[in-house]
Amino acid sequence: MTRVFNFSAGPSQLPTEVLQKCAAELMEYGISGQSVMEMSHRSSSFLEIIETTERRLRSLLQIPESYQVLFLQGGASLQFTMVPMNLLKPGGKAGVIHTGAWTKKAIAECRKIGGCEILASSEAEHFTEILKGVTTPQDLDYVHICENNTIYGTKYKELPECGNVPLVADCSSCILSEPMEISRYGLIFAGAQKNMGIAGLTVVIVREDLIQERPEIPSMLSYAVQAKNKSMFNTPPTFAIYLLGLVLEWVENRYHDLAALKTHNQQKAALLYNQIDQSRLFTNPVRPEDRSIMNVPFVTGDAALDAKFIAAAEAEGLVNLKGHRSVGGMRASIYNAMPLEGVQKLVDLMRRFEEENRIC
Ligand SMILES: Cc1ncc(COP(=O)(O)O)c(C=O)c1O
Known part of the structure; x- marks a missing residue:
């Protein structure tokens, strides 16, 4: 078989070594007598997989202890709903720096939940630039950005200054591509199917003080419920989490x-x-x-x-x-x-x- 070079925006090419290891372990993971695909998410084998995966992610991204890592489903798109649902205060509003199709979707979903102000927009420039020097009103509940716009090929090289307002970043197409200063963010989310593995898994990294117990939020959409249950409120996307672990191991081995x-x-x-x-x-x-x-x-x-x-x-x-x-x-x-x-x-x-x- 001749493998192609796949320039897809996602799902996208995986490292050959990851596919090879995955293939070697497909019939039997370790000495478990079964495939990861068949394993109970409560089994000791899978608990070891999810814990090791989180540890590797924390180590590579240098995630401080004061942040929770959640392994969720629903794609990055569900975060356009979960973020306002969990972070907007009653009567509050979000600010969005509009840089293209992904922030357009975030704005539309946020407006179904509560207030949303467009702080700046590069639409007149056909989204070919990142807006700088945007001022953040300090009464906002959070500021949302798309850090790397997958469609237009734009990337923030400097994060916006938000003062005390938490910064929420959609990092779907740039996570793991470079070091990040996690403490600059309130929340980061990313679909796994670009730099982190396969579709079906969304990683959320959220500062603990932003995780509020809000009983009115449906359980599956609540960061508090997901965090309390260590991403196991229901069956998590087990194979996609395992794949992320393999990708992280590959990054460590190859690039350190x-x-x-x-x-x-x-x-x-x-x-x-x-x-x-x-x-x-x-x-x-x-x-x-x-x-x-x-x-x-x-x-x-x-x-x-x-x-x-x-x-x-x-x-x-x-x-x-x-x-x-x-x-x-x-x-x-x-x-x-x-x-x-x-x-x-x-x-x-x-x-x-x-x-x-x-x-x-
Ligand atoms: C920057 C960005 N945000 C959000 C999405 C939507 O992701 P999903 O399909 O996982 O919902 C994508 C998909 O390509 C994306 O590139």
């Missing part, structure tokens, strides 16, 4: 820490951005200082030529390069598991394609 992984990610991104910037065919519309090192959109400006490029890439085993339907063109998602070799192959093809389709 997230600073080294960031350097590797920057190297991959630089290779691609340099090619785009020197190209006369491909462009990336994002302000250079706001560019993501995980998601890199690029276009030729001609839909037919974009389609031709995507087909040429697929023929070479470089798949899922089609841009998001709202943006068009191409998008290369180069998460942690994408090797430098995959980006190099893409860049080589871009060079050849440009020569063959030169616009005079």
Whole structure:
């Protein structure tokens, strides 16, 4: 079997070593006589898996003791509901810095629960930049950002200054790509299917003082209930948690820490951005200082030529390069598991394609 280089925005490519270990353990995990897929979530084998996974995540992200780690379901999208449900005070409101489709969804869901103010929006710039110097009214219950916008390829390099207002960040497409200063956040959430493994698991990292007992909140949607039950109020997504554990082990073995992984990610991104910037065919519309090192959109400006490029890439085993339907063109998602070799192959093809389709 020849494995492709998968540039999908998520679910996305997994490290080969992770798949190999998973395959080796598929029939029997350790000496348990069963697969993780078959295991009771209350069994000692699974309890060891979930505890080790949490320990590895805490160690890599340097999560302080005063934060809880929750392993939930419902995707990152359910957090657009759970965050306001749990963090909005009666009659209170949230502030959102609007940077594209993901904050649009967060705003819409928040407004079903309570107040929501758009503090700033980059819509007029077609979401090609991150807004800086946004002031935070101190009467807000929290400020919501999408730290890395998967669709437009923008990334906060500096977090907004929120004073005493907790910062909530959707880190679905940047978690584990670089070190984070967790104490700057009130709450972080991320779907696992990009840098953390497979779909079905959402990780929430939340400061303990923000977890309020609120009996009116349905149990499954309550951080307090989930935290009290150590993410086992019901059956958690056991296999996805196990997979996250394997991914974290891979990161530790290969990079040791997230600073080294960031350097590797920057190297991959630089290779691609340099090619785009020197190209006369491909462009990336994002302000250079706001560019993501995980998601890199690029276009030729001609839909037919974009389609031709995507087909040429697929023929070479470089798949899922089609841009998001709202943006068009191409998008290369180069998460942690994408090797430098995959980006190099893409860049080589871009060079050849440009020569063959030169616009005079
Ligand atoms: C930044 C961001 N937030 C939220 C989501 C929604 O995630 P899910 O499909 O897990 O609900 C995505 C999905 O790609 C995303 O990229």
